[in-house]
Amino acid sequence: GDSVTQMEGPVTLSEEAFLTINCTYTATGYPSLFWYVQYPGEGLQLLLKATKADDKGSNKGFEATYRKETTSFHLEKGSVQVSDSAVYFCALSHNAGKSTFGDGTTLTVKP
Amino acid sequence: DTGVSQNPRHKITKRGQNVTFRCDPISEHNRLYWYRQTLGQGPEFLTYFQNEAQLEKSRLLSDRFSAERPKGSFSTLEIQRTEQGDSAMYLCASSPLTALSPGELFFGEGSRLTVL
Numbered sequence: 001g002d003s004v005t006q007m008e009g010p011v012t013l014s015e016e017a018f019l020t021i022n023c024t025y026t027a028t029g030y031p032s033l034f035w036y037v038q039y040p041g042e043g044l045q046l047l048l049k050a051t052k053a054d055d056k057g058s059n060k061g062f063e064a065t066y067r068k069e070t071t072s073f074h075l076e077k078g079s080v081q082v083s084d085s086a087v088y089f090c091a092l093s094h095n096a097g098k099s100t101f102g103d104g105t106t107l108t109v110k111p
Numbered sequence: 112d113t114g115v116s117q118n119p120r121h122k123i124t125k126r127g128q129n130v131t132f133r134c135d136p137i138s139e140h141n142r143l144y145w146y147r148q149t150l151g152q153g154p155e156f157l158t159y160f161q162n163e164a165q166l167e168k169s170r171l172l173s174d175r176f177s178a179e180r181p182k183g184s185f186s187t188l189e190i191q192r193t194e195q196g197d198s199a200m201y202l203c204a205s206s207p208l209t210a211l212s213p214g215e216l217f218f219g220e221g222s223r224l225t226v227l
Contacts, residue, residue: 004153032214043115043220044154044202051213089153093214096142096206098167101153 002027006090006102013080013109021075021105023064023090031092033057033066033073034099038087047075047088080109113137115219117203123225124193132188132222136205143186144216145178146202154202160186161208193226200224 007022025033035047035057048057053068062077073090087106093099116135124130136143142161146154157176158168162183175193180186190197200223204216 034215036216036218044204044216044218046215046217049215091153096208096214098144098156098159098169099154099214099216100156103151103153 002031002092002094002100004090004092004100004102006088006105008105010106010108013107015082015109015111016079017109019075019077019080019084019107021088021090021107023073023075023102025071025073025090025092025100027071027092027094027100029094030068031094032096033064034091034093035062035064035073035075036089036091036101038089038104040086044089080107082109082111085109115203115205115217117201117219117222119222120220121223121225123227125227126195127192129189129191130193130224131190132201132203132224134186134188134203134219136185136203137207137217138184140205140207140217141183142206142208143180144204144206145186145188146204148200148202148221149198157188157201190224193224195226198224198226 003026032051034049036044037047048059050057050066056065087104090102144159145157148154160180175191178188200221204218
């Protein structure tokens with residue numbers, strides 16, 4: 001079956017540092033890939049998505065590129081802010097059916 | 112607010128009791144999903160509907176769990192004879208199922224179940 005593996009956390013960075021959160025997946029075919037974010041006290045919300053190989057999703061300064069050859073979808077941001085502190089989940093979905101999520105990576109950004 | 116709404120937000124119950132959660136999706140969304148999340152884990156798929164049809168149910172889901180979406184609008188998730196292992200956050204999400212948003216989920220804030 002499908003699976004998603006995220007780098008283990010927690011991750012603690014200073015403000016303006018570079019962020020990478022690794023995500024790799026195992027799936028048949030060509031799933032759509034997503035990053036969701038959960039801010040403290042809030043529900044999960046979509047951060048960015050990519051629907052085919054080599055697509056780059058971007059939002060709020062975050063980027064991730066769908067790499068079919070390495071089955072990866074790593075999340076990056078060039079300069080994090082305190083307000084980026086949250087839990088980040090990588091996920092995949094086939095044809096808008098069920099989504100499979102990673103276990104989440106907690107990011108804390110210190111001023 | 113026209114987001115996904117879940118009720119109750121928190122339910123505390125004794126082992127063996129039945130509980131029911133309700134989800135009101137975004138009105139124009141025809142797909143509705145239920146997930147379960149425990150501390151330190153990602154959401155785990157339970158079931159999903161397209162309109163009123165239940166299209167998939169997790170094989171890991173005990174027969175004590177049942178979900179309905181009778182008119183293709185709101186949905187209920189019932190857990191019968193609750194066990195302590197059922198304690199978790201139950202998440203509902205909806206999706207518009209368009210070519211522009213394949214698989215994109217809009218989540219509610221969840222219903223937290225505590226079984227004593």
